[in-house]
Amino acid sequence: MQDERPALYDVSKYQLPAVTVDVVIFSLINRTLHVLLVQRKRWPFQGRWAIPGGFIRLDESLEEAARRELEEETGVRDVYLEQLYTFGDVQRDPRHRVISVAYIALVRADAQTIRASDENSDVRWFPVDHVPAPLAFDHDQILAYALSRLRSKLEYTTLAFQLLPELFSILELKHIYEQILGEKLDKGNFYRKIKEAGILEETPYMREGRGRPTRLWRFRRDRPGDKQFVFRWREDRRE
Amino acid sequence: MQDERPALYDVSKYQLPAVTVDVVIFSLINRTLHVLLVQRKRWPFQGRWAIPGGFIRLDESLEEAARRELEEETGVRDVYLEQLYTFGDVQRDPRHRVISVAYIALVRADAQTIRASDENSDVRWFPVDHVPAPLAFDHDQILAYALSRLRSKLEYTTLAFQLLPELFSILELKHIYEQILGEKLDKGNFYRKIKEAGILEETPYMREGRGRPTRLWRFRRDRPGDKQFVFRWREDRRE
DNA sequence: TTATTTTAGTGTATGAATAACACTAAAGTG
DNA sequence: CACTTTAGTGTTATTCATACACTAAAATAA
Numbered sequence: 001m002q003d004e005r006p007a008l009y010d011v012s013k014y015q016l017p018a019v020t021v022d023v024v025i026f027s028l029i030n031r032t033l034h035v036l037l038v039q040r041k042r043w044p045f046q047g048r049w050a051i052p053g054g055f056i057r058l059d060e061s062l063e064e065a066a067r068r069e070l071e072e073e074t075g076v077r078d079v080y081l082e083q084l085y086t087f088g089d090v091q092r093d094p095r096h097r098v099i100s101v102a103y104i105a106l107v108r109a110d111a112q113t114i115r116a117s118d119e120n121s122d123v124r125w126f127p128v129d130h131v132p133a134p135l136a137f138d139h140d141q142i143l144a145y146a147l148s149r150l151r152s153k154l155e156y157t158t159l160a161f162q163l164l165p166e167l168f169s170i171l172e173l174k175h176i177y178e179q180i181l182g183e184k185l186d187k188g189n190f191y192r193k194i195k196e197a198g199i200l201e202e203t204p205y206m207r208e209g210r211g212r213p214t215r216l217w218r219f220r221r222d223r224p225g226d227k228q229f230v231f232r233w234r235e236d237r238r239e
Numbered sequence: 240m241q242d243e244r245p246a247l248y249d250v251s252k253y254q255l256p257a258v259t260v261d262v263v264i265f266s267l268i269n270r271t272l273h274v275l276l277v278q279r280k281r282w283p284f285q286g287r288w289a290i291p292g293g294f295i296r297l298d299e300s301l302e303e304a305a306r307r308e309l310e311e312e313t314g315v316r317d318v319y320l321e322q323l324y325t326f327g328d329v330q331r332d333p334r335h336r337v338i339s340v341a342y343i344a345l346v347r348a349d350a351q352t353i354r355a356s357d358e359n360s361d362v363r364w365f366p367v368d369h370v371p372a373p374l375a376f377d378h379d380q381i382l383a384y385a386l387s388r389l390r391s392k393l394e395y396t397t398l399a400f401q402l403l404p405e406l407f408s409i410l411e412l413k414h415i416y417e418q419i420l421g422e423k424l425d426k427g428n429f430y431r432k433i434k435e436a437g438i439l440e441e442t443p444y445m446r447e448g449r450g451r452p453t454r455l456w457r458f459r460r461d462r463p464g465d466k467q468f469v470f471r472w473r474e475d476r477r478e
Numbered sequence: 479t480t481a482t483t484t485t486a487g488t489g490t491a492t493g494a495a496t497a498a499c500a501c502t503a504a505a506g507t508g
Numbered sequence: 509c510a511c512t513t514t515a516g517t518g519t520t521a522t523t524c525a526t527a528c529a530c531t532a533a534a535a536t537a538a
Contacts, residue, residue, distance in 0.1 A: 015297045016255040019338055058254045058336045062327035086325045086340050088301035097297045099258055099340075101325050171486070189526065191487065211485025212533040410515070428497065430516065450514025451504040 017088075017097040021065040022053030022139075024084065024146040025074060025105045028163045032127050033179045035143065036073060037135070039122040044094050045136035051143065052123075053100060066103040073123060080106040080162040082153075084146055092138045102142050104149065106162040154180050158199060158219065167205055167216040170194060256327075256336040260304040261292030261378075263323065263385040264313060264344045267402045271366050272418045274382065275312060276374070278361040283333050284375035290382065291362075292339060305342040312362060319345040319401040321392075323385055331377045341381050343388060345401035393419050397438060397458065406444055406455040409433060 025036040037049040264275040276288040
């Protein structure tokens with residue numbers, strides 16, 4: 001069918017915006033939810049912190065661009081990645097019309113290797129409630145939206161497991177929920193709910209410490225055929 | 240701070256993708272959920288039906304582009320509009336690298352005036368379960384995702400009211416829910432739930448027909464201060 | 479070596495939300 | 509005037525959420 005192709009499609013008659021992919025990278029460090037930011041070296045917003053991102057290449061999909069960006073900033077591959085929203089206001093970048101497709105990434109704290117990139121003077125993890133506001137561009141807005149999405153998806157997906165090591169205790173899992181939701185949960189109800197969901201697999205391992213030793217569990221990847229595997233912590237509060 | 244601006248930012252050193260905005264336009268026609276499609280006149284996918292869309296201009300935001308596109312196709316303004324997702328696979332358009340930001344629009348059946356556009360030979364409403372598959376490009380995928388989003392948002396937003404005229408009966412509202420969800424709902428439970436939500440305002444008007452006349456209601460826009468105003472039909476089934 | 483503290487994990491009572499369905503109401507139609 | 513049609517209410521059983529009291533098993537302090 002290539003033969004039927006008429007004249008070369010002339011896209012140059014339109015003025016084109018630039019397209020970037022920005023990745024809001026979350027991780028749980030010292031039991032606290034953190035976000036990775038990069039400090040800008042140059043105008044505009046010189047010195048301000050920003051969500052890492054870069055221009056998309058013509059030979060990669062949006063998700064591939066997000067994974068590349070993620071790996072450039074953290075050295076991490078194979079993490080949870082989800083498209084968040086596309087930001088396209090006319091004046092969001094003073095240099096040029098830039099449309100940014102934002103992604104959310106969740107990386108395990110033990111897997112990350114952080115490298116500084118060429119373009120930026122610094123790369124750093126910040127606790128989500130202590131980011132150096134204001135961020136560059138409209139990145140405050142992007143971060144706020146990412147957090148809101150994270151909170152709402154937490155409740156009906158298995159997303160929280162992306163932040164845990166392979167073996168974990170139920171109370172550690174509960175702690176992640178509390179970190180992201182920003183509120184305390186009832187221990188007994190959490191136990192019951194997560195057990196009933198059938199998404200955890202018991203292991204023979206225990207972890208000792210102060211107090212009674214705790215059983216370690218593993219996230220069950222061989223999901224049962226029925227609907228069961230979607231764990232839903234609570235029904236209310238959505239985006 | 241403009242003075243500090245160094246050399247003109249040279250975006251031309253990157254090859255730029257084209258950016259389009261596609262709008263999946265839904266309406267309720269003859270008590271059935273329909274979607275608006277346009278028939279392509281030219282290569283590629285000549286003759287196939289497609290979701291209406293067009294290139295973004297440098298002086299308009301994404302949402303402005305979506306509203307412009309919507310008005311060009313339907314003549315309708317001031318409708319419900321929501322960003323759906325951004326599709327950016329490398330090969331989705333054989334002409335050029337094209338990134339499409341997809342929107343969902345809901346228009347009232349009584350308001351629409353449909354005009355054919357220059358670029359396409361035809362514009363037509365199709366019932367959502369009788370679209371002329373396959374659509375052009377990756378539009379089957381976009382439409383499927385739009386429907387899935389519509390279904391899941393229906394349950395925790397007041398989105399269904401966008402498809403109704405100003406005055407409507409409770410059973411008409413229930414019918415919309417059934418159309419979009421694709422299943423029957425219990426009459427008694429629907430009455431109770433919608434009344435308790437406090438989002439409807441009783442009017443003195445009735446509509447006569449066969450059987451007992453029905454009371455007409457209006458969507459309450461002066462939302463009460465508390466959380467009540469989000470109507471949630473059911474808790475389960477999400478995107 | 480026994481009491482105390484700490485963390486882990488279970489059991490249960492109460493009230494709220496849901497679902498199924500039987501019932502009453504008010505109009506038109508044969 | 510019985511019957512059909514559409515509208516709208518009431519009732520009940522069951523499931524689910526919440527709060528919180530309880531038991532369990534270890535380290536640590538006396």
